[in-house]
Amino acid sequence: AKRSAPSIIFIDEIDAVGRQRGTSLTTNDEREQTLNQLLVEMDGFDTRSAVVVIAATNRPDGLDQALLRPGRFDRRVVVDRPDWKGRQAILTIHSRNVPLAPDVDLTQLARSTTGMVGADLANLVNEAALLAARRNLEKVTMSNFEEALDKIQLGAERPLVLSEDDMRVVAYHEGGHALVGLLTPHSDPVTKVTIVPRGQALGVTQYTPIDDRYNYSKEYLFARIMNALGGRTAEEVALGSITTGAENDFQQVTAIARQMVTKWGMSDRVGLVSFSDRASPFGGGGMTDGSHEYSDETAKIIDEEVHAIVDAAYQQVKKVLTTYRTTLDRIAQELRRNESLNAKQLQAIVDATGAGSAAAMAQATTATNHSQDIHPAVEASIEQPTQGGGV
Known part of the structure; x- marks a missing residue:
């Protein structure tokens, strides 16, 4: 990264290597050595290195405190789940190349998908498109979206015969x-x-x-x-x-x-x-x-x-x-x-x-x-x- 500067290093799921040390019943020397080396390398960067290190985690409470000290990961940005307007924008992006029937209301879908993130909404559009394709429909209908949403939120139907x-x-x-x-x-x-x-x-x-x-x-x-x-x-x-x-x-x-x-x-x-x-x-x-x-x-x-x-x-x-x-x-x-x-x-x-x-x-x-x-x-x-x- 230093040789390619200016550059960005992105570490996803940093809690896999950056978990707090000394909190496990079993030792994991390899993980702790990786964390120690990461800390050393981050200390080697300065304002002239032109290298930005970014990490992502869903468990910030479990990170080693040494990672969060000034000069390392000292700036935290919380990426929350999108609100309904954000979900509407995400649905619009993912459905750009999908032929939609006139009855499709993305605003209504956005309000019906509380708690969903971008990946969930992309999956919703994909599931609806698959349903339309299986039924030989030229366009994806609102009914396809509603059925796909039921499958995602409620689970797939089970062929169970009840007495x-x-x-x-x-x-x-x-x-x-x-x-x-x-x-x-x-x-x-x-x-x-x-x-x-x-x-x-x-x-x-x-x-x-x-x-x-x-x-x-x-x-x-x-x-x-x-x-x-x-x-x-x-x-x-x-x-x-x-x-x-x-x-x-x-x-x-x-x-x-x-x-x-x-x-x-x-x-x-x-x-x-x-x-x-x-x-x-x-x-x-x-x-x-x-x-x-x-x-x-x-x-x-x-x-x-x-x-x-x-x-x-x-x-x-x-x-x-x-x-x-x-x-x-x-x-x-x-x-x-x-x-x-x-x-x-x-x-x-x-x-x-x-x-x-x-x-x-x-x-x-x-x-x-x-x-x-x-x-x-x-x-x-x-x-x-x-x-x-x-x-």
Whole structure:
């Protein structure tokens, strides 16, 4: 590089050789020698060398501190995931040489791909083009993009034949997720629900944020917990029995509630503090040794608060699904008949079964404390008879 100056050295995944030294249970002399030599070479550059060294990593917390000292990698540039405008620009670039049908709306696609990076969006365009080619289409349609997006976000369809009993359970489970999402304030909009097995799931309910989120309110997190509990609670309310299908839902619920209590100061009993697990002296890169920086008494309070949040959400979800049982039954029926429902079809069912006003209230409400206030969907139905029935 010095002989070819001016030049740029780019080191991708620098954490492979630049991981913090002395943090591994096993020695790796070759890696440490490589790191030491890299440090020596970087010290050999000066402002007259005309050599710029750039490195990239997804794990900056695990880098050796010697790499980050002034004169080495002392300037850090965070490359965040693109917002919807950035995604739209990326989609435009990757689709330049792809014949698009008139119905393709890149703005809508950009808003539907929250969290995706450039490589994901390039893959989306490629998958949509492949689908169009397999169907002998001259142009890639919006339907091709939507199908490709489902494959990427939800997983590929599995040729799994479910029994009638299993299909009924999955229909109510996913219907519960969807209905709670439709009637819960601060929830991301429900855009699709399906009982077609995808990836490792027997069914999927898809939520698509209206805008990119960079901050999360207590109400939004509580809504996330309610949505996740909708599946198991629907099984209980409609079928009178429960299954193992909610394992992943419970993992999400527990993780969100625990972070609300231990990291984000959203528990009055625990207070405005943020706890974390102690770092492992051997792991590095964010690994922990399993111990905590709080007492056993505090740990007990944390567990109680996590259970209190989850139980409050469960009680609200149960009220909603019991109150709007007819709507739940109808969604489950339509899922068994059609396998998938989009946002418009779900809204039509909600309107036809008398839950439309509650859904509208949920979308407009600015409730501040779900664990204490009555759920708007329940409040909207106080003067209405409780819906009932079964499939």
